[in-house]
Amino acid sequence: MGKSGPVYERPFPPQQPSPQGPPPPHPYQPHPYQGAPQPSQGAPQPSQGAPHPYAPQPAAQSPYAPPAAAARIPDEARPLRRWGALLLDGLLALTAAYVALNSADHAGLPALQTCYAVAGAGFGLSFLNQVLLTRIAGASLGKFAVRTRVIRETDASRPRLPRLFRRWLGGYLFIVIWIIAACFELEDDPEDFCGVRLVRYKDLRALVPAYGR
Template sequence: MAQSYPPPQYPQYPQYPQNPQYPQGPPNGYGPNPYGQGPYAQPPQPYPQAQQPYGQDVYPQARPALPPCPPEAYAGRRFLAIVLDFVLAFGLGFATAIADDNTAKHAKPVVHAAGHAAVQSPVVPFWVAFLGAGLLASFLNQVVLARLTGFSVGKGIMAMRVVRRKRVMRPNTWRLTRRWLLGFVYLAVVLISEDFDVSEGDIVGMRSVRWKHLQEYQQAVGRLG
């Protein structure tokens, strides 16, 4: 018969609670700051938030682009306008010179002390009166009249207007004067080179456009508001 042995005896260890009660942290999941317990502890500072200025839109709406400048009038129309303006200045200069010459011819003879009668000479020589009156008429037509109305006599007959290429507006007096002076230089160059080509436009930032195309541009700008 087998002999039974007593069961082994093991040392007993103290029992610890399985669910210890630890202090609960804040609801965001982070525990208390261990470095904020001293006398120099500071409360957590919130992150600064950018404030939107009152009355301003964060995403401003893009303004619609303006339509492009009306196209340059074709060369034939601009050439006819130049011819009309030239004929006007030439005619006024020639008429002024003839009038001055006729005035001198119909004047009473001047009697000298010796008793000889002499025909009174013109007040201004013929060519001086012709060039002076012609240039003055050209300046008044292409600078002064264009500044007031936007066109010269020749351009008005051909239904054209002179505008600035960038802002599509009536040019000022100084810009018109520079264009008028450069026109003589350009005319002299093309006459010397025997190549009268008026296809090049946009002199000093200006453009001669048709009145019809300018009205269409103004209507398109008006629809944009």
């Protein structure tokens, strides 16, 4: 075969750079992102409870948001209705006291026992009418007659027994202040002192339909 030797033993000539630029990449060359280094086992990993940096943040409440709707409280009834209810409830208590007085006279009771009977009948009927009945039905008999109801000033709900008892007791202890306040349209009456208000039943049902009475 001569001095040249076998053809497969000849060295290939060095490739010369192409004048057209670098050769195109091999179609099966690995993607540059596939060979990215993986985090080592000892490297600190982010905690699972930490929020994602691109997670949506909760919207902050605007300082110009409208306030919550306040409770709708009816206006106080006119003085004529209030005095009418007071007069009717007072007549009921006086009627009970008068019946007790006649019964004590017919029974021939001593004067002290007669006073106890009259006071017990008058105050007892007044307590049942203006405290217990108002707690159950929302008004006394006199207030039912003039179409009014007793509510709390803050939320228009029905007052509870302790508040109604203070109002009933304040009506006797501050009767003079009540009369002066009603005459001069002041705010220092027993109802305002105890946080209750006498309103018309019509206004109450118009503003608070769920009142249920």
